[in-house]
Amino acid sequence: RKEVEQDPGPFNVPEGATVAFNCTYSNSASQSFFWYRQDCRKEPKLLMSVYSSGNEDGRFTAQLNRASQYISLLIRDSKLSDSATYLCVVNYFGNEKLTFGTGTRLTIIP
Amino acid sequence: NAGVTQTPKFRVLKTGQSMTLLCAQDMNHEYMYWYRQDPGMGLRLIHYSVGEGTTAKGEVPDGYNVSRLKKQNFLLGLESAAPSQTSVYFCASREAGGRDEQFFGPGTRLTVL
Numbered sequence: 001r002k003e004v005e006q007d008p009g010p011f012n013v014p015e016g017a018t019v020a021f022n023c024t025y026s027n028s029a030s031q032s033f034f035w036y037r038q039d040c041r042k043e044p045k046l047l048m049s050v051y052s053s054g055n056e057d058g059r060f061t062a063q064l065n066r067a068s069q070y071i072s073l074l075i076r077d078s079k080l081s082d083s084a085t086y087l088c089v090v091n092y093f094g095n096e097k098l099t100f101g102t103g104t105r106l107t108i109i110p
Numbered sequence: 111n112a113g114v115t116q117t118p119k120f121r122v123l124k125t126g127q128s129m130t131l132l133c134a135q136d137m138n139h140e141y142m143y144w145y146r147q148d149p150g151m152g153l154r155l156i157h158y159s160v161g162e163g164t165t166a167k168g169e170v171p172d173g174y175n176v177s178r179l180k181k182q183n184f185l186l187g188l189e190s191a192a193p194s195q196t197s198v199y200f201c202a203s204r205e206a207g208g209r210d211e212q213f214f215g216p217g218t219r220l221t222v223l
Binding site: 008034041042043044045046049087089096097098100101102103 | 151200217
């Protein structure tokens with residue numbers, strides 16, 4: 001089983017719709033969680049950290065479910081500019097290497 | 111503050127040639143990483159360093175060597191390039207500890223003919 005698993009997609013979603021995707025992780029000792037965004041042919045960039053109580057940043061909401069070992073990302077009122085690949089990233093305290101998922105590709109359709 | 115920079119941005123090599131990719135960061139980060147990214151494979155860690163003078167193997171180290179002589183620089187070397195090393199290479203850095211953001215360079219697109 002991979003340490004971090006994501007549905008690769010693609011998710012093709014009409015503009016203005018709400019879309020959500022999950023990411024599962026296998027290491028129960030994982031303590032820090034992130035969503036990164038990667039545009040085509042660009043480097044990954046941090047979208048948001050994921051906190052235990054869940055957190056929101058504008059149209060984006062991230063949730064953590066420790067019992068089932070997954071994190072989720074919800075995008076409301078999707079924009080064309082949200083088209084990208086979203087990478088799930090996990091780590092545990094003291095580990096030197098972040099673990100990246102292979103990404104979920106999202107395309108917002110006009 | 112330039113963040114993480116990589117040189118060159120593009121390169122075409124012939125099989126058997128050698129080259130060095132340079133990564134530099136100006137954020138005083140302890141940790142630095144080299145990844146390769148291929149279609150459908152996601153990011154794969156080649157080598158990493160947790161401080162000046164230290165290096166360690168990642169997931170796919172074969173065919174690559176690295177050096178971290180200065181804290182701000184992390185070099186990735188290909189001694190004898192092979193077509194299988196055609197890829198996009200990303201360098202990244204972050205502060206020591208488990209919760210901090212990892213910053214990536216813009217990538218180097220390498221083609222080996």
